Amino acid sequence: MTSHSRRFITHYLLPPLALFILFLVAWHFYAAGIRFGETVIWKGTPAYFVPRPSAVWEAAREGREKLVTASLLTASGALAGFGASTLIGAVIAFIFSQSLLIQRAAYPYAIFLQTVPIVAIAPLIILWFGSGFTAIAISAFIVSLFPIIANGTHGLTAIDPQAMELFAIHRATRWQKLTKLRIPNSIPHFVTGMRTSSGLSVIGAIVGEFFAGFPGEKFGLGYLIYQTSGQQKIALLFAAIICSTLLGLAIFAAVGIAARLLLRRWVRGQ
Amino acid sequence: MNSLTTQSLSLTFPNGVEALHDVSFSCGESSFLSLLGPSGCGKSTLLRIIAELIKPTEGSLQRPAGELSFVFQAPTLLPWRTVRKNVQLPLELSRNTREASERVNEMLELVGLRQFANAYPHELSGGMQMRVSLARALVTRPRLLLLDEPFGALDDITRQRLNEELLTLWQRDKFTAVFVTHNVSEAVFLSQRVLVMTPRPGRIHEIFDIPFAYPRERQLRASAEFAQLCGALSNSINEGHEHAAAHA
Numbered sequence: 001m002t003s004h005s006r007r008f009i010t011h012y013l014l015p016p017l018a019l020f021i022l023f024l025v026a027w028h029f030y031a032a033g034i035r036f037g038e039t040v041i042w043k044g045t046p047a048y049f050v051p052r053p054s055a056v057w058e059a060a061r062e063g064r065e066k067l068v069t070a071s072l073l074t075a076s077g078a079l080a081g082f083g084a085s086t087l088i089g090a091v092i093a094f095i096f097s098q099s100l101l102i103q104r105a106a107y108p109y110a111i112f113l114q115t116v117p118i119v120a121i122a123p124l125i126i127l128w129f130g131s132g133f134t135a136i137a138i139s140a141f142i143v144s145l146f147p148i149i150a151n152g153t154h155g156l157t158a159i160d161p162q163a164m165e166l167f168a169i170h171r172a173t174r175w176q177k178l179t180k181l182r183i184p185n186s187i188p189h190f191v192t193g194m195r196t197s198s199g200l201s202v203i204g205a206i207v208g209e210f211f212a213g214f215p216g217e218k219f220g221l222g223y224l225i226y227q228t229s230g231q232q233k234i235a236l237l238f239a240a241i242i243c244s245t246l247l248g249l250a251i252f253a254a255v256g257i258a259a260r261l262l263l264r265r266w267v268r269g270q
Numbered sequence: 271m272n273s274l275t276t277q278s279l280s281l282t283f284p285n286g287v288e289a290l291h292d293v294s295f296s297c298g299e300s301s302f303l304s305l306l307g308p309s310g311c312g313k314s315t316l317l318r319i320i321a322e323l324i325k326p327t328e329g330s331l332q333r334p335a336g337e338l339s340f341v342f343q344a345p346t347l348l349p350w351r352t353v354r355k356n357v358q359l360p361l362e363l364s365r366n367t368r369e370a371s372e373r374v375n376e377m378l379e380l381v382g383l384r385q386f387a388n389a390y391p392h393e394l395s396g397g398m399q400m401r402v403s404l405a406r407a408l409v410t411r412p413r414l415l416l417l418d419e420p421f422g423a424l425d426d427i428t429r430q431r432l433n434e435e436l437l438t439l440w441q442r443d444k445f446t447a448v449f450v451t452h453n454v455s456e457a458v459f460l461s462q463r464v465l466v467m468t469p470r471p472g473r474i475h476e477i478f479d480i481p482f483a484y485p486r487e488r489q490l491r492a493s494a495e496f497a498q499l500c501g502a503l504s505n506s507i508n509e510g511h512e513h514a515a516a517h518a
């Protein structure tokens with residue numbers, strides 16, 4: 001094992017893993033109660049209120065087919081939205097970087113994407129696009145667009161003034177400044193935006209499914225959560241929540257690893 | 271005419287700061303001139319006027335024909351380019367790709383970074399980054415090289431070594447050099463002439479001719495004449511400072 005991967009395990013894997021185990025133990029005793037013989041220190045909580053970790057595990061095993069299909073469906077909606085926001089966000093950031101006037105005029109409306117509560121406009125999305133995959137992807141797209149625009153615009157415009165002077169002294173054309181300075185400078189910023197957006201896109205997809213869940217046989221995590229919460233299937237609900245968290249984490253980690261490989265040699269500490 | 275001449279350059283910034291007042295000087299082809307003065311006396315502003323990055327409010331400027339290059343205080347390397355690609359940049363910008371790779375290799379050889387051609391800037395020390403910056407400036411064979419406190423952020427030993435290397439490059443390529451610094455001994459060691467500037471507004475206070483012959487060896491710094499000249503220049507800077515303060 002290289003010292004690099006050993007460092008990765010001891011610094012980045014063990015601490016959160018240890019905390020997770022600690023959390024499971026605390027959860028177990030919170031739900032099951034703590035007793036020493038006759039003495040009751042904490043009597044625990046009813047299973048319909050907080051299920052034990054073991055019960056959640058059981059429910060997950062039983063409903064694994066349902067959970068896997070739901071996770072994959074939600075993942076496809078989130079990824080479609082995330083992909084669209086990356087592409088369209090990059091185009092918008094590029095337009096903003098080319099004209100300060102357009103940027104000044106349109107930026108407040110870009111912020112609108114950040115501040116509008118997605119639950120409030122989800123019914124509109126369904127009205128316009130019908131329920132199903134499109135509506136869910138659009139919901140994921142809307143919540144994950146702003147970080148790409150904001151970071152991308154910053155990366156394309158916040159250039160070291162001395163680098164600009166260097167290009168001016170050598171009589172660089174506008175095109176050369178764009179391709180040899182602005183765009184490369186913006187890449188790490190785009191990646192930062194993508195990291196934030198990847199997590200948000202999962203939230204957007206799940207919220208979208210709350211309202212526009214796939215009717216019929218197949219449905220995503222959001223709809224599963226919505227459905228089980230009304231049915232006293234509290235252990236399955238917990239399992240679905242954990243699946244959504246893991247899904248967000250997986251997409252976030254994939255973007256992080258891709259970024260690390262892409263930018264490895266550029267920036268110290270990457 | 272291949273000399274650099276400025277005539278009564280003055281510059282007042284829009285916010286009312288008068289950065290330069292009536293600056294006139296001339297420096298012949300292939301000469302080495304330093305601008306010496308305390309912080310804020312308009313040295314960078316003067317260089318940026320010469321580079322035509324900004325326009326003076328008054329006065330005029332004649333530049334030698336041919337390429338011009340600028341070395342900034344920070345190395346200003348592009349972090350996504352290797353050392354070789356950074357040095358190559360000015361050739362790409364002027365679409366001068368003929369023999370580019372030989373030219374880049376030659377420059378890397380000259381600054382002693384041949385083995386680091388494929389390294390990235392963050393993998394180099396501050397002194398090495400500055401050498402890359404020098405190589406990038408000289409790759410276009412400039413006739414006029416402007417340097418704005420290029421070694422100001424380096425330790426004394428590295429600074430002295432780079433001063434010696436810069437002189438070697440200058441003697442080899444015979445470009446005209448205008449070197450900005452606030453380090454007295456650096457100005458004396460490098461230059462044929464030193465213009466001492468005073469602040470608020472920036473103007474030329476006194477001109478010193480430095481008589482030492484080239485090539486200059488590092489032992490020069492230990493000589494009595496060298497120390498004497500440095501003393502005289504320091505006095506001149508302080509005098510100019512008091513003079514400016516009295517008029518403020």
Ligand SMILES: Nc1ncnc2c1ncn2[C@@H]1O[C@H](COP(=O)(O)OP(=O)(O)OP(=O)(O)O)[C@@H](O)[C@H]1O
Binds near residue numbers: 288
């Ligand atoms: N863009 C600007 N707008 C307004 N004032 C400026 C601008 N640039 C510089 N100045 C002012 O002009 C004066 C000269 O600045 P300049 O940078 O040329 O000084 P300098 O001699 O290079 O100083 P240093 O040794 O610190 O680099 C300073 O008082 C500075 O505050």
Ligand SMILES: [Mg+2]
Binds near residue numbers: 313314315418
């Ligand atoms: Mg300066």
